[in-house]
Amino acid sequence: MGDVQHKRWVKGAHFIITLSFLALTVSGYVILMSHPRLYWGKAGNDLTPALFELPISRNYQHGGWEKRIQFKHLTGSQISAVRTYDIFNQNGWGRSTHFLAAWFLVITGLIYLMFGFFSGHFRRNLVPRKKEFSFKLFCHDFASHFRKQLYTGGKYGLLQKITYMAVIFFLFPVVILTGFTMSPAITASYPFLLKIFFGHQSARTIHFFSATALLLFLLVHVVMVVRSGFKQNILAITFGK
Amino acid sequence: MKEKKGMNRRRAIFAGITSAGALLLSGCLKKALPTYGNILRMGDNLTYIAQRGLLSQRALAMEYQKSDITSFPVTDIGDPADPASKAAYSKVYQELQRNNFKDWTLSVEGSVAKPGKYSMDDLKKLGERTQITRHSCEEGWSAIAEWTGVPLAALLQHAGILPAARFVCFYGFDNYGESIDMLDAFHPQTILAHTMNGETLPARNGAPVRLRVETQIGYKNVKYLQRIVVTDKFVDAGPDISNGWSWYTGI
Numbered sequence: 325m326g327d328v329q330h331k332r333w334v335k336g337a338h339f340i341i342t343l344s345f346l347a348l349t350v351s352g353y354v355i356l357m358s359h360p361r362l363y364w365g366k367a368g369n370d371l372t373p374a375l376f377e378l379p380i381s382r383n384y385q386h387g388g389w390e391k392r393i394q395f396k397h398l399t400g401s402q403i404s405a406v407r408t409y410d411i412f413n414q415n416g417w418g419r420s421t422h423f424l425a426a427w428f429l430v431i432t433g434l435i436y437l438m439f440g441f442f443s444g445h446f447r448r449n450l451v452p453r454k455k456e457f458s459f460k461l462f463c464h465d466f467a468s469h470f471r472k473q474l475y476t477g478g479k480y481g482l483l484q485k486i487t488y489m490a491v492i493f494f495l496f497p498v499v500i501l502t503g504f505t506m507s508p509a510i511t512a513s514y515p516f517l518l519k520i521f522f523g524h525q526s527a528r529t530i531h532f533f534s535a536t537a538l539l540l541f542l543l544v545h546v547v548m549v550v551r552s553g554f555k556q557n558i559l560a561i562t563f564g565k
Numbered sequence: 566m567k568e569k570k571g572m573n574r575r576r577a578i579f580a581g582i583t584s585a586g587a588l589l590l591s592g593c594l595k596k597a598l599p600t601y602g603n604i605l606r607m608g609d610n611l612t613y614i615a616q617r618g619l620l621s622q623r624a625l626a627m628e629y630q631k632s633d634i635t636s637f638p639v640t641d642i643g644d645p646a647d648p649a650s651k652a653a654y655s656k657v658y659q660e661l662q663r664n665n666f667k668d669w670t671l672s673v674e675g676s677v678a679k680p681g682k683y684s685m686d687d688l689k690k691l692g693e694r695t696q697i698t699r700h701s702c703e704e705g706w707s708a709i710a711e712w713t714g715v716p717l718a719a720l721l722q723h724a725g726i727l728p729a730a731r732f733v734c735f736y737g738f739d740n741y742g743e744s745i746d747m748l749d750a751f752h753p754q755t756i757l758a759h760t761m762n763g764e765t766l767p768a769r770n771g772a773p774v775r776l777r778v779e780t781q782i783g784y785k786n787v788k789y790l791q792r793i794v795v796t797d798k799f800v801d802a803g804p805d806i807s808n809g810w811s812w813y814t815g816i
Contacts, residue, residue, distance in 0.1 A: 359705030366629065367699055369706035371636030389638075397763035398634060406639040406769050415703050416809040417605060423816060424608030508701055509780045509815030513620040515627050524699060524707050 330561055334445070337436040338561055340428055345538070347425035352535060354418035357381035358411060362532055366523035371405055375529060383411045430500060437492075449480060450489055456482045469548075484548075487541065495538050502531035598799055598812060606806055613813035620815075622748045626779035629697040629709050634762060637700070637708040639769040645739040645789050646768070658738035658789060666773040671757070675734075675795035678725025685759065685773065691719040694756050702783040703814065712777050714758035718751045726795055734794040734802040735776050735787040742802035743785050744812070745778055754779040757790065782814035 330338075360378040361370065368374065370389065377384060388409020395402050440446045455461075465481045480488065504510045505517040505527035521527035549557045558564075598613070600606035643650025645658040661669045670682035695713040702708075721733070734744040749755055758777050759766055766772045771788030778785045794800070805812045 355705065359702075361706070366633055367635045367707040367709045369636065369638050369702075369708050371638055371708075391769070393767060395762040395764065395767075400632075400634070402634055402636045402762070404637045404639060404767060404770060406644075411704070413704060416811075419703060420605035420609055420811050423612055424605060427608060427611060506701070507816040508626055508699075508782065509616050509620055512624040512626040512780050518627055524701060528705065 331443075331445070333436070333439050335561055337432050337439075340432040341436070344425040344429035344432070345542070348422060348429065349535070349539060351418050351422040351425065353380075354414050355422060356532070358383060358413040358415050358418070360384050362529045363525035364522070364529060365525055366518075368525040370407070371403060381412045383409075386411065426500075426503065433496060433500075440492075450485055450492075452482055452485045456485075491538065491541055495534050495541070499531060499534040499538060502527040502534065506531070599801070599806065601806065603806075605809075606811070609811040609813060612811075612816055616813075616815045617748065623753070625754055626698055629699065631697065631711065633709050634697065634711060635709045637710050637761075637770065638706065640702065640704070641769075641788055642739055642741060644769060645737070650739075653739035653741070655738040655740070655789075658791075661738075662768070662772070669773050671774060671790055672792045673720065673724045673795075674792065676727040676730040676797055677721070677795050678727060680724065683720070688715045688720065688757065688759070688774070691715050691723055694753070695760075696754055696756070696777075696779070698754065698777070698779045700783050700786070711762050712756065712758040713760035713763075714756035714774070714777065716753065717755045717757060717776075718753070720757065720793075721750060721795065724795075727797075729797045730795045732796045732799055734796060734800050735790060736792040736794070736802065737771075737775075737787045738789040738791045741787060741789075743776070743787050743805070744796075744800055744802040745781070745785065749778055749780060752778070752780060780815060782816075784810075785814060 356378070357380055360380050360383060361368070361374040362376055362378075363372065364375050379385075386409045388407055389405045390408050392403050392405040395404065440450075462482060465483050468481070469483070501517065502521055504514070505521045506524060511518050511524075517527070518524065521530055556564075597610050598606075600610060641653070643653030645653050645655045646662045648654050648659075666685070670684050671688065672680075672682050674680045692715055693713060694716050695711065697709060697711045700708050700710065717733070730747065732744050732746055733750040734742060736742045745755075754777070756777050757774050758771075759774050761767060761770050766775065771786075771790075774790045775788040776786050776790065794802075801807065801812060803810065803812070
């Protein structure tokens with residue numbers, strides 16, 4: 325932030341990814357509302373134990389089940405039961421909006437990554453220099469985030485660099501890959517996804533937590549943008565020179 | 566910063582990507598499904614085209630162990646044997662069920678050389694496949710069960726599917742329908758299941774026969790099967806698209 329001059333492709337990617345991320349957040353929340361239960365493992369549903377449940381729609385612990393029937397030839401306690409409760413479900417547009425926005429995010433993200441690597445943007449602006457790894461500098465950087473006047477020197481600070489790199493090279497890839505892991509067609513071709521994320525429902529839970537982490541990042545990011553000079557920063561990332 | 570005129574490297578890359586995209590789109594447009602101008606359905610089509618173009622069409626969905634089998638919720642639109650379920654009720658189905666489906670037949674129609682009705686015994690003669698697979702519902706939950714049934718490919722071949730055929734539509738007694746393309750219809754795991762977890766398919770899990778399409782989301786798996794229609798043109802049997810849902814649900 326500060327006096328950073330952003331390249332046009334950085335601004336363009338930032339703009340498209342911001343919009344897609346907001347659309348993904350809203351539609352993702354709507355999708356979660358239709359089944360606000362999260363699990364760990366290969367599969368999970370209303371008749372199996374949840375990891376936790378979120379009170380975010382009328383579907384939360386609705387209890388509308390009848391005719392619990394045991395499967396005759398299974399040795400376990402697996403049952404089938406009929407849902408009698410008319411659930412909240414807006415996934416018709418929720419899912420399609422989610423995937424459309426995901427297309428924009430993934431394609432823009434790939435182009436951004438390509439440009440970032442080949443233009444030297446990542447190397448120059450995001451990868452911390454050796455001399456930045458000093459305890460004194462770290463303390464200074466850390467403390468400056470809580471001062472009234474945030475330091476703005478035209479270059480990213482160490483914490484800022486690490487955060488941006490974690491978002492670009494860890495959180496976004498995880499959120500996208502766990503999204504893929506919920507797709508029956510993609511996992512048929514790439515079953516390793518189900519292995520590395522511990523199953524379909526674990527992937528869904530990791531998807532939820534990494535999306536939440538990205539939302540938290542967005543929140544802190546906006547606070548820092550405001551604190552280090554809102555007008556100047558917004559101009560720098562949008563239409564300013 | 567001042568703009569440089571002409572083609573630099575960055576612009577060349579960008580131009581390359583966009584023209585490749587345009588080529589890909591125009592190549593696929595001939596086959597594209599109707600969207601009724603809805604931008605969300607265009608996005609669904611993009612996913613369909615991309616998954617058909619980029620993924621292996623013969624890859625099998627993950628198959629599980631017996632110990633992985635879970636409980637299985639029934640979340641369909643209603644019991645076709647129960648008059649109280651209104652839209653899903655079928656008097657014919659109710660009578661078939663009373664007689665334990667002894668008189669049930671599956672009608673195969675459309676672009677096939679030998680349209681006809683198949684009894685349960687006729688179907689079972691065509692072959693059998695058993696698979697322990699995961700059912701992923703669009704709502705977000707999933708369940709694992711063992712299914713045994715007749716490979717749809719065997720039935721379509723037996724009925725003499727015609728070369729012009731492109732889609733297969735499934736209609737259930739509960740007035741629910743779905744259609745799939747030939748790649749999913751001939752997928753080895755696409756079966757007409759008559760057995761679940763080792764027992765005759767329980768009533769509310771879709772008795773007597775239901776569809777299993779393991780490479781798509783749960784709602785494609787039509788229950789209480791009555792009729793299969795092979796078509797040369799796209800038919801939105803649900804209808805999914807006009808109800809605001811994606812027709813292709815590989816994701």
